[in-house]
Ligand SMILES: Nc1nc2c(c(=O)[nH]1)N[C@H]1C(S)=C(S)[C@@H](COP(=O)(O)O)O[C@H]1N2
């Protein structure tokens with residue numbers, strides 16, 4: 001064992017072999033016939049072997065070898081036909097902003113690269129519509145040979161694709177650009193999530209409707225109260241855009257666009273139109289409300305605005321340890337987090353534990369998927385003194401995640417769309433972790 005890991009855990013004693021008190025156990029012991037445990041273990045008359053395995057979850061090797069193994073068993077509930085829920089001990093939730101227009105992914109409580117669907121962030125401009133999939137149609141019209149409408153059932157008949165992709169709101173991390181007032185990884189960077197999305201390539205639909213040669217832009221419009229709509233260049237549409245009807249293997253959640261949404265891999269969240277109802281093909285940008293106003297980026301330093309800024313540049317976030325946590329004491333910790341880029345797969349993530357003075361490589365967990373969160377890990381011995389930890393992502397185009405100072409010098413700090421500066425967390429000598437701005 002690594003010497004630095006000696007301080008983790010507690011020494012075990014003989015009494016630890018006894019079954020812990022179960023006063024709070026939510027399960028009902030009397031659900032089961034009163035057979036002796038020995039009978040059950042032998043696959044005795046009262047229960048089948050399959051039921052016994054539900055009844056008797058094994059606690060590692062102990063249950064298998066000792067005569068008194070039965071004292072370790074915890075009565076359980078039988079399988080039922082339902083939609084599963086997590087353990088009643090788990091309490092992690094999204095955090096909604098006061099206006100109710102956003103709900104943030106709790107990155108500090110997640111471990112891999114997939115965001116559980118119930119924790120995928122939400123961003124909507126006029127609430128979540130309730131849409132009956134039997135009534136919903138996707139219209140495709142404009143510069144096409146055959147205007148068509150498709151039901152969800154129709155869409156599911158086309159050849160399909162599944163891709164694991166992040167969706168990130170262009171406003172994500174915007175608050176972190178200006179101040180350190182937001183405390184947690186969730187509050188600072190909760191507007192990005194990764195799901196596996198399944199649907200039909202828009203190029204497949206385009207050949208079905210016969211798109212005209214002069215087509216250059218596609219209007220995508222949502223069926224929600226906001227009727228959010230955006231113009232998408234035809235090249236992106238034909239390259240990798242798809243209309244998704246599934247998220248993490250099941251129907252898309254209502255908040256994320258049920259029954260169908262547009263997916264534009266690597267592009268800002270806003271253009272991934274949810275509750276998709278219409279694709280209109282044209283030869284110039286449609287200049288929607290979103291494009292003439294809100295979703296342009298003002299560069300405060302020059303006073304100019306970028307009208308279209310679709311791609312999300314490389315970013316990374318340490319999720320452990322992160323803001324508002326407290327480390328119990330000096331010793332070994334695994335620094336971990338996520339890195340992503342809308343352009344290319346992540347090439348490397350570097351970690352600094354001295355506020356950006358020196359950097360070392362983190363390990364990247366496979367799969368390292370293009371345009372998806374990538375998990376990184378870095379073993380660290382905390383000596384108990386104040387430290388500032390940071391992560392820096394580089395993608396396969398060679399683009400390196402900038403510091404806040406670099407962004408301020410080149411763009412100024414204004415409305416902060418597409419902010420991807422390096423995030424710093426300070427570990428104080430008492431182990432408390434806080435959000436800090438490092439110039
Ligand atoms: N129809 C419609 N599509 C929409 C929105 C909306 O309000 N209405 N919000 C957009 C914004 S700003 C973002 S960041 C993403 C958020 O996707 P999510 O809620 O599934 O995380 O959806 C986009 N698509």
Ligand SMILES: [Mo]
Nearest residue numbers: 169170269270
């Ligand atoms: Mo967004």
